[in-house]
Amino acid sequence: MSNHSSNDHSPNDERSARGGSSRRWILGAALLLFFSYLTWQVVNPYRNQPYEQVPHGDHVHYVPKDWNGDVPISRFPTQPPEEGERITPNGEVVSDGPDAASSR
Secondary structure (H helix, E strand, C coil), rough: CCCCCCCCCCCHHHHHHHHHHHHHHHHHHHHHHHHHHHHHHHHHCCCCCCCCEEECCEEEEEEEECCCCCHHHHCCCCCCCCEEECCCCCCCCCCCCCHHHHHC
């Protein structure tokens, strides 16, 4: 008969149990980071753009982040500005060239 009871564990069993636990923590941390990044993307989709899309009926208007709240949404364009253009806080699309800097 053996002197070991059924509750005795070898050192190898303890190491493999700790290794599995640390793998679960690493996987959990990776999943948490991934879902945090995904949530950030969903919550703040226009963070790199100077404008945001505002739904208005069956279409959207492109509104600058510093828009004048007194101006109705319908005054803003329904197309994003072309390269070299920007949308003013009052809804006008103007050139963003060197001569536009003096009109700001």
